Amino acid sequence: MILALDAMGGDHGPSEVCRGAISACEEHPDLELVLVGQSSDIEPLLAGVSRDVSGRISIVHAEERIGMDEHPTVAIRKKRRSSLRVAMEMVRSGEASGCVSAGNTGAIVAGGVLVVGRIAGIDRPALGVALPTLNKYTFLLDVGATVRSKPENLFQFAHMGNVYSKKILGVSEPQVALLANGSEEIKGDEVIAGAKTLIKASGLNFSGYVEGDDIPYSRADVVVCDGFSGNVVLKFAEGLMSAVYSILKEEMGHRIMPKFGMVFMIPMMKDLWARFNYEKHGGTPLLGVNGIVVKAHGRSKAPAITNALRVARNFVLQNGVELIREELG
Structure with a gap:
């Protein structure tokens, strides 16, 4: 199972996100993670990780970052190489089964609608x-x-x-x-x-x-x-x-x-x-979008990131998006 993780989102940046990602891979042997963000910031944080874990963590470079105080819709539209947008595009293309971010809540919602897309028949998404x-x-x-x-x-x-x-x-x-x-x-x-x-x-x-x-x-x-x-x-x-x-x-x-x-x-x-x-x-799922998107708390440290990844993993295993689609079919 591959999940995309916005490494630049949240108040603590890639340091806590990477620690949480490593812990999640140690906890779930079936989990593969793609850390999306500035590779020069991420790579040093993965040094010394065991071979079993490092083999299941990869990096996709994204040079832009959406700040917590930016206008959500404008940022997600204009910053096409932002870590959040790239992670969501991986969900839309099927490269990842879901994505997790502790970043700008409004941008996550806007990206869920504009990038991942809504489930047919759903007018508005909801965070639960x-x-x-x-x-x-x-x-x-x-x-x-x-x-x-x-x-x-x-x-x-x-x-x-x-x-x-x-x-x-x-x-x-x-x-x-x-x-x-x-x-x-x-x-x-x-x-x-x-x-x-x-x-x-x-x-x-x-x-x-x-x-x-x-x-x-x-x-x-x-x-x-x-x-x-x-x-x-x-x-x-x-x-x-x-x-x-x-x-x-x-x-x-x-x-x-x-x-x-x-x-x-x-x-x-x-x-x-x-x-x-x-x-x-851990995380709050964005329900109603055509893919698995989980919002972690903006103040999330490593344990919260690990648990947000667990929420996303469980939603994938339960085929949650398809179940919602059938419920509202």
Whole structure:
């Protein structure tokens, strides 16, 4: 299995990306990676790698790079030799089974649509993320690909989320819900109400509306919303967990007795942080495009890159794009 990896994307550049790529190849013997970017920056980072791993990592030179603050559509159109665009062209041509990037989110979405192309019948793509909740994962989409949605878009997101929850997360009969400002039937604006009508008639296991505070309690397996709302929910959840972790450490540093108790709490705190840490869960798949595209967090270090590659690999093994195509056929 060959995956293209944008080596220049993200806040940390090729150093962390290359470390993550090496780790992924060590973990998955069936994986071959193409690192796309400036070869002079990448080659030194692969020095000293074992022959088994180095034989499964190659470099495709791309002299341009799309910055995190560039206009997405303009950049993906004009920078034809950017690492992100070249990686996506490999997916379109069939040279790679999928691609992974920690780069500019908007450029990844634009490239997914303009370079890889949409699945027939899909109007807008969606980024989905599996959120760890009380006793399982809740798949939230969209979290940033389509900022404003129509009822038909949310209807398509629901079907794509249903497929992902079933085939990738292993939920036998996912409960699908719409994110709204209340659980009552009268809640939601005309877009949410229109989507509810479509989803109820679709045959999905639709459970109605959920509110933001329902998500941590696993009251739905798939939660559907527009990209603006989903991105706010995701960033708030990430920030809240990071803040709670920092506050606990700070308070324990100020008090004598908790310092003794902390010795016993450290393993629990580490497990709790690992459960909610974005690095563990890797990448966010861009659903609705005619190929496998996975967006890693912009701050991704090596472990997050490794896990993003795992997400892409699993999606390839499950034939995820074809399953979505059949679902919406």
